[in-house]
Every structure is written in structure tokens, then in C-alpha cells.
Amino acid sequence: KAGVTQTPRYLIKTRGQQVTLSCSPISGHRSVSWYQQTPGQGLQFLFEYFSETQRNKGNFPGRFSGRQFSNSRSEMNVSTLELGDSALYLCASREGAAGLGYTFGSGTRLTVV
């Protein structure tokens, strides 16, 4: 069974640009969540999608958005990048609403210069 796949693994962008990150969950997992991880803040929840609908949202500005497709694949977009957006972005999937833990992807390391 393939794991959670995130692309790209590394990304360097310039301040002010926008970026799209992709996540393919484990087959059969309909819930996809996104997290931002930085050394200072740890793992911060961005949002969760379930069956193409955003179900939960963390405390991030509107520059951070996401979507989920009918095949459960998900994308997140960050517009008008800031230096502080440099982080490891992690995607995680789980089975349905009563899951007892996540399976994480390897993450996308975003560096904003």
C-alpha cells in the first residue's frame, strides 16, 4: 500500500510569489490535513479536507488556502509569500472521521528568499 506522497520535496521561492503544494493520500483515505512545521512553533494545523469539503481550519491568514479533488488528492496554495512562510509543510491522511492517528507524508521543504 503506497504511503502519502507529497510533491515537490524541496522548493525555493522569492518573497511575493505564490506556491502550490500537492499531496496524494493513502488509497481509501478521504481525510487529508495540512500542517506547517517550524523550529519555533512546532506543528501548526492549517486545514483539513474530507470528501472535497474543508472541515476544519487553523489560525492562518487567508493567504493559505487548499482544496481537495474527487480522488482525495489535495493541494495547498500560499499566495504573496513572506519570509516567515519558510517551513516544512506536511500532509497527513487518515481513514474517515473516526481515525485514530495520521499517516504523514515526507513533507515539502519551502524556503522563501
Place this chain on the structure above:
Amino acid sequence: TQLLEQSPQFLSIQEGENLTVYCNSSSVFSSLQWYRQEPGEGPVLLVTVVTGGEVKKLKRLTFQFGDARKDSSLHITAAQTGDTGLYLCAGARGGYTGNQFYFGTGTSLTVIP
């Protein structure tokens, strides 16, 4: 303010020593997970505990969920260099949209050969 506080934040020990990591909160959780994360990778789920007072063993790792389901501990016996990594606890609270997960602040463990 983090819902889950982990201690210690950093731990450096010799191979063969024992250690305990704590995960504390004033909130009640329906379940609690422990993850281990290696540099440049996503967290990997180690265990889920559900019942207050539950103890689970995974080889040299022992996990305990507090009686009141507000705290947990991870004990490692005879640490090995392969145990090096960032240990994260995550508590689940059931909202109407399904379980929401809150991650702890993390404990960075280094096992020295």
C-alpha cells in the same frame, strides 16, 4: 499557548540509558498518539492509547495514558542510537466534524553511542 506541553524539550543521553518523556495538558482527550520524526521526514505514528490508565508496550518503548486522559508518558528502556529523533504527542478531541488533533511541543532526543 499550546494545548499539550512536552518535557523535556531536549534530551541527550548515552546508549543503554533509560529515559521518560512527558506530555501534559489541562484538557481531556479521547485518545492520544505518539509519533517519532527523523530529520527531513514526516512523523511516523508509534502508538495510539484510548483508555484512561492504558499501558502499551512496543519492544523497548512503554506508553501510558493518564487515568484522567489528560496526560501521557513515553518510557524508553536501554536507549539505542536508532531511537534518536523528535518525539511528538498528539491528543484527539472529538468535534462535530470528527476528531481534531492537537500536537505537543516536541521532545528532541539524541542518543550518543
